[in-house]
Amino acid sequence: MPFPIEERYDLGHLVTFVPNKKVRIHNWFYFKEGFSRDFVLLMMNWLRIRANSTILDPFCGVGTTLLASKEVGVNAIGVDASPLAVFVTQVKTEDYDxxxxxxxxxxxxxxxxxxxxxxxxxxxxxxxxxxxxxxxxxxxxxxxxxxxxxxxxxxxxxxxxxxxxxxxxxxxxxxxxxxxxxxxxxxxxxxxxxxxxxxxxxxxADYKGSETEVYLGDARRMDFLPDDSFDAVITSPPYLNKIEYERVYSIEYELFFEDVKVDSLRSYIGLNPKHITDLYPDQRLPEIARAYLQDMNDAIKEIYRVMKKNAKCAMVVAEGAFPDVIVPVDILVADLAEKIGFDVEKIVVANRRVVTRDRTVKIGRARESIVIMKK
Ligand SMILES: C[S@@+](CC[C@H](N)C(=O)[O-])C[C@H]1O[C@@H](n2cnc3c(N)ncnc32)[C@H](O)[C@@H]1O
Structure with missing residues (x-):
């Protein structure tokens, strides 16, 4: 599975939410797991998105892809399993009087x-x-x-x-x-x-009149979206073993969503330990990495189904660091994608983070990469 790998550490900052702190509307809610508006704009350029295109972000988080699309007049649909994320996306992308x-x-x-x-x-x-x-x-x-x-x-x-x-x-x-x-x-x-x-x-805000919609849902089962309908996908699924669960948002949930039953955890990527992949039998993979890859396989199949022929996808993923092994998620995701039918154009490495155990012992470095693929 050798894929072309490009090193672009100048993009390291863009795959984080930090630049959004200074960008209006994007900064209405700080979401550590997010990427930046400028990253989305750059991907639109790489994927050659035109004004009347429709983009999908199946792990839309707090709506960075959707809001950036709205700003440049591109239609966008988002899906997320978290009621809090969907709420924030909705408020940020709404039209107001x-x-x-x-x-x-x-x-x-x-x-x-x-x-x-x-x-x-x-x-x-x-x-x-x-x-x-x-x-x-x-x-x-x-x-x-x-x-x-x-x-x-x-x-x-x-x-x-x-x-x-x-x-x-x-x-x-x-x-x-x-x-x-x-x-x-x-x-x-x-x-x-x-x-x-x-x-x-x-x-x-100066919007150009495009359509934006967001759904509470599961990227592995997007039955409400038709086949062959999207011109591009720009997304970032949860990172392996960095899945911070909804638990860190428990204050927001208790104060503002007391009516919402937080059962989104069940549909959260990588959290079902029984649902593990038998792919890669020779790779040394922790169980939770196998569960994660099985869910990613299901999600990538769905993403493939809803994309138009020749449409492109940019997916940000990161290697998962465990005490005794670093799981090369970017390469494995690219491999899953090729098995499903995608043509992987390249893996662009944006970061190599030092990974430590107990915050002191250095385990190694983990790549954070953008996988670019075409249906
Ligand atoms: C890395 S974050 C995406 C952040 C987004 N790019 C942004 O800028 O806000 C991953 C998101 O995937 C969502 N998620 C987890 N499992 C999911 C699933 N099965 N289907 C859809 N979304 C899911 C999480 O709730 C989280 O918001």
Missing amino acids: LDRIRSSARELFSKKSERHDIKGLSDLIKKAFSKPSLHDILFFKEEIRRMEDPRIRNFFTLALMNSANRVTYAYKDGSVIKIVKKPPIPLKKVFKRTVKRMIHDLKK
């Missing part, structure tokens, strides 16, 4: 905040916020819930979620949440500023 948002904001901030009962909340939530912040979050949440228009309600919910993330004592460290006390920041002030900034972002 700015006057209605402004008048809702005036009404919302003219109300006098009331104390709320926090007894029923988990210990994590109680530790994660100062009491005044928690009362304010619950107060605003209740007021937002009363808003009639679901689009406006979702807009303010994301603004409140963003603001809660700014004032919280909790921070996401890999797959765990840590609590670090700091001087309390008044939530209402942060929330007002966030809403103002988001309205400003929308005012500056």
